[in-house]
Amino acid sequence: MDFKNKVVLITGGSSGIGKQTAIEFARHGSTIILVARRRNKLEEVEQELKKFDVTTLICECDISKKEQVEIMSKEVIQKFNSVDILVNNAGFAIYGSVSDLSIDEIQSQMETNYFGMMYCVKKFLPLMIQKKSGHIVNVASVAASFGLPGIASYCASKFAMLGFSEGLKHELSGTGVGITVVSPIMVKTEFFEHPSFEKMPKYSPTSLNPTTVAKAILKAANSSRLEIIVPSVVRGAVWMKHTFPYFINPILGKSFKKQLDYTKNN
Numbered sequence: 200m201d202f203k204n205k206v207v208l209i210t211g212g213s214s215g216i217g218k219q220t221a222i223e224f225a226r227h228g229s230t231i232i233l234v235a236r237r238r239n240k241l242e243e244v245e246q247e248l249k250k251f252d253v254t255t256l257i258c259e260c261d262i263s264k265k266e267q268v269e270i271m272s273k274e275v276i277q278k279f280n281s282v283d284i285l286v287n288n289a290g291f292a293i294y295g296s297v298s299d300l301s302i303d304e305i306q307s308q309m310e311t312n313y314f315g316m317m318y319c320v321k322k323f324l325p326l327m328i329q330k331k332s333g334h335i336v337n338v339a340s341v342a343a344s345f346g347l348p349g350i351a352s353y354c355a356s357k358f359a360m361l362g363f364s365e366g367l368k369h370e371l372s373g374t375g376v377g378i379t380v381v382s383p384i385m386v387k388t389e390f391f392e393h394p395s396f397e398k399m400p401k402y403s404p405t406s407l408n409p410t411t412v413a414k415a416i417l418k419a420a421n422s423s424r425l426e427i428i429v430p431s432v433v434r435g436a437v438w439m440k441h442t443f444p445y446f447i448n449p450i451l452g453k454s455f456k457k458q459l460d461y462t463k464n465n
């Protein structure tokens with residue numbers, strides 16, 4: 200797909216991976232719709248996109264609220280008729296053990312990361328199917344393949360996203376509409392600014408730059424694959440986990456549990 204003049208909607212377009220994805224699509228001449236809760240941040244990104252001379256629209260919307268997604272989608276469809284590429288990127292994590300997190304904290308991650316994605320898919324997919332074209336890119340995480348202590352509820356939301364996408368991909372066979380999940384390792388963004396990560400080392404030496412992930416998202420929008428793991432070398436670890444779970448799970452579990460115990464005791 201040539202991205203020029205294609206209508207691209209990015210949830211979580213106000214910072215990090217979403218913002219960078221908007222810049223990369225704008226570089227290719229796409230029309231950009233930025234969706235997030237913080238209007239001032241969306242306006243800043245829109246300002247940055249001006250140099251690419253592309254059409255933009257910002258929509259202040261909390262995607263975890265069905266009614267807000269309804270209003271946002273009405274505005275988008277009224278202005279652009281449909282969306283060619285839907286990037287479901289908005290998401291967050293709250294760090295902490297299941298015993299320490301409240302039900303509301305656990306639920307809120309599912310509401311944004313999984314249900315928010317589903318609300319957007321339900322609004323824009325029928326039009327893609329009607330047009331027999333389009334692509335959905337769901338931004339998950341390697342946490343969609345590993346259940347890890349300290350982020351169990353975040354992992355659950357990303358496992359759900361991957362499972363939903365895999366099932367939907369089969370359903371979409373022959374419709375002209377595609378779906379691909381992008382699963383990065385740690386990325387240097389505001390993601391770790393959540394107070395629950397206060398005692399965690401923010402980034403590791405292997406942490407990715409948001410541009411790397413944004414480029415993978417553009418690749419995903421033209422891909423027939425179910426999942427693109429970033430960096431691709433980590434595919435090996437996912438394969439190991441599925442093939443030798445009894446070997447890999449205890450190693451990962453122990454190392455993440457050590458971190459969780461450290462943050463609890465310090």
Ligand SMILES: NC(=O)c1ccc[n+]([C@@H]2O[C@H](COP(=O)([O-])OP(=O)(O)OC[C@H]3O[C@@H](n4cnc5c(N)ncnc54)[C@H](OP(=O)(O)O)[C@@H]3O)[C@@H](O)[C@H]2O)c1
Nearest residue numbers: 211213214215216236237262289290340385386388389390
């Ligand atoms: N950073 C990492 O290490 C990493 C690794 C793997 C996967 N990911 C995934 O990458 C995606 C983007 O995260 P990021 O790293 O770019 O973090 P980020 O800089 O914190 O960006 C998160 C974006 O999601 C938006 N958002 C959060 N809740 C929302 C809601 N209820 N409704 C609408 N927008 C919402 C935020 O905007 P507002 O606050 O303005 O609403 C923001 O634009 C997430 O899905 C995350 O799970 C991140």
